[in-house]
Amino acid sequence: MYKKIDAQDVQFLKELLGEERVFVGEAISEDYSHDELGGISRLPEVMVEVLTTEEVSQIMKHAYQEGIPVVARGSGTGLVGASVPIQGGIMLNLTKMNRIKELDENNLTLTVEPGVILMEIAKYVEERDFFYPPDPGEKTATIAGNINTNAGGMRAVKYGVTRDYVRGLEVVLPNGEILKVGGKVVKNSSGYSIKDLICGSEGTLGIVTEATLKLLPLPKTVISLLVPFPNLDMAIGTVPKIIKSKAAPVAIEFMQREVILAAEEFLDKKFPDNSSDAYLLLSFDGNTKEEVEKSYEKVAQLCLEEGALDVFISDTDERKQSIWSARGAFLEAVKASTTEMDECDVCVPRDKVAQFITYTHDLEKAFDVRIRSFGHAGDGNLHVYVLRDGLDEEAWKEKLSAVFACMYRRARELDGVVSGEHGIGFAKKPYMFEQYDEAYITLLKNIKLAFDPKNILNPGKVCQ
């Protein structure tokens, strides 16, 4: 039903971009056929590196006219197959559009191209005493990738998610039109918020070619607390009380001993403490050490009252490094400990986290499969990994889908959602369809249709 790329299309792209930025057939690296974990792969028919909004617009006009599917791609660090060109066609590689265009100190905004990676943004603004709060684990993801999944990260507890920091966007629509939504304004109640629809749309509604982000002044001091508990129930049971205490931690993560041990093995480096069964990892920020100490003391006290074995303080670069490098390697470490794995990224209300985690332990026993989890206890977003280990292909598929079905059902029962921050993409569609009723899905489909009547932009994803 879609047009196959032919010599003329390639010719058009080469004339527009020059030979060097157009890759066809074998010249396309296998990397572009998949993302980090989506469980699906296909190469595009042609991959192009774009440098300007105008180029994106020209390509979309051509694709719209010819009926060629187009997928936008950043660093390819997604986990649900959102950037995989399942219908072939053109892949727009936006990683070379990676300039930081403007730091507006009067309006506290940063305007960037879509391919700037997250760690560059963090470095750039922090050197200038500003702060971009969203902090997803994958620091090499592009900002447009973050916007398109509405990525969350650890600091969501205090600061919210990517969408909360997108002030304005420049978007190329499927028909090639260039649209500016939002801007540097702080308030905006001028009709439907298209900007907020684009955030989290996983490249199905338009292609982000520029983003204006909201910045905050950089908090000068950050202190983390590592809190050991005798068991996970006690650890997670404490979280709602911490939130209720109004102490405003930046992040509340939970981790279990076995994941810590896996990270120690993976990094060949000891964690500061691995003697307890479960840990909470909290961080607090502020402008002086005294201020931060004051805000964490209440929580430290509370944790001790709730049965924490101790509260360890991490206040220097070395100490933070010893904790957070392990935290940052959890995903890779778990991955390295098995043959294959898949991930469930549900988000449940914060007071239901303990119930959900306990349930995964029951599943582990019931299905005789290893399940590992860690995540953002403070915002209810859980990353649960089912590990294949020695299972054969068939048994693995069967077990995985049964376990996933159970987990998503449980998440629904607990008033949770299918995805907290990784998106729906291709891999999680069935679970989303199960969650929402027909009216809701129809609405999603109609929104997609309004943006993309010919359905050429990243088809087969999210609600299709």
Next chain:
Amino acid sequence: MGKLIVHDHRVTKENLKELVALCPFNALEDHGGKLEINAGCKLCKICVKKGPQGVMEFVEEERATVDKSQWKGICVYVDHVDGEIHPVTMELLGKARELADQVNFPVHALFIGSQVTDSAAELLHYGADKVYCYDDPALKDFRIEPYAAAFEDYIRKVQPSSILVGATTVGRSLAPRMAARFRTGLTADCTVLEIKENTDLVQIRPAFGGNIMAQIKTPHTRPQLATVRYKVMNALPRKAEASGEVIVCTVPQEKMVSRIKVLEVRPKEKETSISDAETIIAVGRGVKGEKDMAMVEELADLLGAQIAGTRPLVESGWLDTRRQIGLSGRTVKPKLIITLGISGSVQFAAGMKSSDYIFAVNCDEKASIFDIAHYGIVGDLYEVLPELIRRIKMEKEA
């Protein structure tokens, strides 16, 4: 050699504030309008030089200076294990020769050990005029007290002006002991050494993890001690003819006692982790087959390097996960990293870009690894690698 004085009558509200803010060490305090100096003062004198005129004064105090003419010669401590001389020694002899020639000093080598007299003559080919040899069974293995006793004996008898010591673990253990014993200066890890006409050494060394360089002198005392790392100075080529003499010295046995007993000396276990490796060969997808790793291993062996790699290579099973460099893998900071067939993803680059020297081989001129490489080698690794192995073998044999 002096002290800092506050002229209270010149202190005003304004200049008090100014001075408190000026001090880089927070050593000036406002005590209810009175300016006080606390224990944080490093006597950097910035408050005298840059502060309001006449408030702070540095009063010089006369300090006894040793008679420098009584201290002659530049000595190099011979670093060795069982008589096998550490190459840093030859490098220091090269430097000592250069410095000595400027002030007409002899170059000494101080060789402390057991059954070392035979190896001592070798040093006469590298610029030493005299080798002082303390050869005693009690000095077989390094133990601090007997080694320090022999060292002390040499200093007392010969009175060298300067002593250069390799900044090896032994040198950094022994030199401070001598500095303290003679109440003299020791400058660690010098990268530049020069000498003044009055025989004062000009010593430059990094501090604050290399973020700052400091130039240091030892103007009043002798000997002046400096440690220097391996591979900083240049050795002289070996002279065919030995010139100079070996002088055998002894220390009374009662000074050879030690509270330390050496139970075992064993070779170091081969470093197997990439985290602390000094040299790393990193491979990426440019390496086509697992059998080609043999070639990579050959290069790594030649350079005493650890092999590391990118994630795809680790995922292919050719490398252990512990050898994966990257933001989520291990971060490395070797002196030398040679990347082979690595395009340089952000993930990978973030894990190694603070390496001292990055050599990158890649056939794609536009590969992003070349943005961070100090030396970018554009070429097919299957052609370059065998040649490189051949060349390095030649160099090592030379």
Next chain:
Amino acid sequence: MNILVCIKQVPGSNKVDVDAKTGVLKRDGVESKMNPYDLFALETAFRIRENRGGKVTVLTMGPPQAEAVIREAFMMGADDGALISDRKFGGADVLATSYTISQAIRKLGSFDLILCGKQTTDGDTAQVGPEVAEYLDIPHVANVLRIVELKEDALILDMDMPHTVEMVEVLYPCLLTVEKDIFMPRLPSYRRKLETSAWPVKTLTFADFEDQDVMKYGLNGSPTQVERIFPPAVNAQREMLRGEAEELAAEVSTKLVHLKLI
């Protein structure tokens, strides 16, 4: 077992700048912290105490604010602590510092074991440990990689040597400087913070010392003088090499030799 650990307060970050005009370190409100290498010495002390019992005392030298690192050591598990602080010690180099510390140790009593970190992150000299040992007239073992065995009257240790590892047995009293990663240092505990916040910290001044010769302390007792400080030259060189494999290999190996990398 009576253990003393020498610790130091250092700037929170190594990112220092020199003011181009004055040639003085820029202060820029950097926070202070305990020298990271000292954390390993402290942890070693705690492990030895766990095994043999006894007491861990910490000692630091610096301005009054340096009390913070003693409090931090309390939070990690130290039993006692003292601060050496006096204007008379201003301008001390390594030698004067070591002598001052040795005087303080004599004042504090007798210790079976003195532990130091391998070096500090601000001075990087790795000299204070051995110099203190010299002034206390006790043996030292530097660069300790591993504690092999704790005996009644001695320690068995692995010491790092240029090409070998020496296993030595050293009698108490002695001083050790320990390598980084000998043990993973524990984090300060909030429980301990509550317990120890009212603990007193002794301050030792010049007046407390046995040796009252002012010429041995501070600037007067410092044989070295810093003439100037300046930022290092940066290696920003980038070079692309092209040509036949043979030429490339020749060029690379020449560079490696020149840079002393082989």
